[in-house]
Amino acid sequence: MNLAGKNVLVTGGAGFIGSELVMQLIKENANVFVLDNFLSGSKENLKECEKDITLIEADIRDAKLADIFTKNDIEYVFNLAAMPYIPECYEKPAEFFAINAVGALNVMLACKKAGVERVMQYSTSEVYGSAQYVPMDESHPINPHSTYAVSKVAADRLCFTLYHEQQVPVIILRQFNVFGPRETHPYVIPEIISQLSKSNVLHLGNIEAKRDFTYVSDAARAAIELMKHKEAEGQVFNCGSGKSWSIKEIAEITGEIMDVKDLKIVVEKQRLRPLDVQILEASYFKLFRLTGWKPEVSFEEGLRKTVEWFNACGKRWPWEKG
Numbered sequence: 001m002n003l004a005g006k007n008v009l010v011t012g013g014a015g016f017i018g019s020e021l022v023m024q025l026i027k028e029n030a031n032v033f034v035l036d037n038f039l040s041g042s043k044e045n046l047k048e049c050e051k052d053i054t055l056i057e058a059d060i061r062d063a064k065l066a067d068i069f070t071k072n073d074i075e076y077v078f079n080l081a082a083m084p085y086i087p088e089c090y091e092k093p094a095e096f097f098a099i100n101a102v103g104a105l106n107v108m109l110a111c112k113k114a115g116v117e118r119v120m121q122y123s124t125s126e127v128y129g130s131a132q133y134v135p136m137d138e139s140h141p142i143n144p145h146s147t148y149a150v151s152k153v154a155a156d157r158l159c160f161t162l163y164h165e166q167q168v169p170v171i172i173l174r175q176f177n178v179f180g181p182r183e184t185h186p187y188v189i190p191e192i193i194s195q196l197s198k199s200n201v202l203h204l205g206n207i208e209a210k211r212d213f214t215y216v217s218d219a220a221r222a223a224i225e226l227m228k229h230k231e232a233e234g235q236v237f238n239c240g241s242g243k244s245w246s247i248k249e250i251a252e253i254t255g256e257i258m259d260v261k262d263l264k265i266v267v268e269k270q271r272l273r274p275l276d277v278q279i280l281e282a283s284y285f286k287l288f289r290l291t292g293w294k295p296e297v298s299f300e301e302g303l304r305k306t307v308e309w310f311n312a313c314g315k316r317w318p319w320e321k322g
């Protein structure tokens with residue numbers, strides 16, 4: 001099965017991962033619809049492809065979401081719309097739940113009502129909490145450490161239940177950390193790049209924490225390949241690189257790429273998270289077995305591309321541009 005000629009809608013398509021997914025779907029010759037409320041995403045992210053998409057400014061919590069899907073004959077939905085930035089969830093747990101869990105429920109019910117062929121819930125490795133063993137497969141215990149992660153667990157369980165109770169044709173993709181151009185939040189990699197563009201002294205939080213990073217083009221390709229498989233419905237799939245790097249290692253590699261001399265790292269207590277995940281490292285074997293997907297862009301190459309993009313954008317991330 002392929003998505004050519006299909007009406008495919010991406011919620012959160014104006015965001016970081018969503019905009020990459022949209023551009024790859026256009027290359028697959030899908031008819032692409034983006035539904036976004038521009039909470040963190042922007043039209044700027046879709047500038048390269050604005051003529052090739054139908055942009056719908058709406059909220060996934062809209063009671064008339066099914067009508068939007070029906071009116072546009074939507075056949076496939078990727079649900080990426082969310083509040084994903086963990087430091088913000090300490091201040092706004094209710095908003096995180098309203099969008100990430102209740103919003104996802106609304107998307108699933110709208111898909112059912114509009115007779116959508118297949119929907120993907122975009123989940124996260126954060127649902128697992130810190131690794132109890134590595135690599136982490138889909139059977140790893142669920143132990144979310146933040147209200148963000150709990151809201152994503154709630155969405156995952158809702159999807160699983162709706163698949164069984166109401167035959168909502170949903171696939172759950174648990175993505176490990178993603179990085180690349182057009183990031184929308186000051187996660188650790190953009191933060192390191194930004195600080196190193198100004199100084200050789202880095203101010204960071206938990207530098208021993210290890211994360212599994214997938215370059216954004218690989219992450220989007222995984223979602224597309226998985227969407228093509230009906231047999232994936234009702235199941236959970238991990239996506240990650242299968243390797244992990246400590247924040248300290250990332251700082252050192254980035255320093256080399258950016259040619260920073262005499263790199264110094266200062267650990268600041270106020271940057272530590274209340275309950276941090278110590279290590280995440282994926283097993284993507286289940287995804288590979290079904291789709292043949294594996295990462296193509298190495299971590300170093302991805303970092304290099306990200307730094308190039310940052311430099312081309314005037315050495316400022318979107319949130320640094322006043």
Ligand SMILES: NC(=O)c1ccc[n+]([C@@H]2O[C@H](COP(=O)([O-])OP(=O)(O)OC[C@H]3O[C@@H](n4cnc5c(N)ncnc54)[C@H](O)[C@@H]3O)[C@@H](O)[C@H]2O)c1
Pocket residue numbers: 011012013014015016017018035036037038039040041042058059060061079080081082083084099103122123124125174175176177178179183184
């Ligand atoms: N970035 C990562 O490392 C990572 C890892 C695993 C999973 N995820 C998941 O990937 C998805 C995309 O994350 P991202 O990193 O691209 O973040 P992002 O903030 O760039 O994307 C989220 C998008 O959703 C939109 N949005 C938010 N609330 C909405 C609402 N109520 N209705 C419609 N649109 C809304 C935002 O405007 C934005 O465009 C999220 O579901 C996130 O939980 C991200």
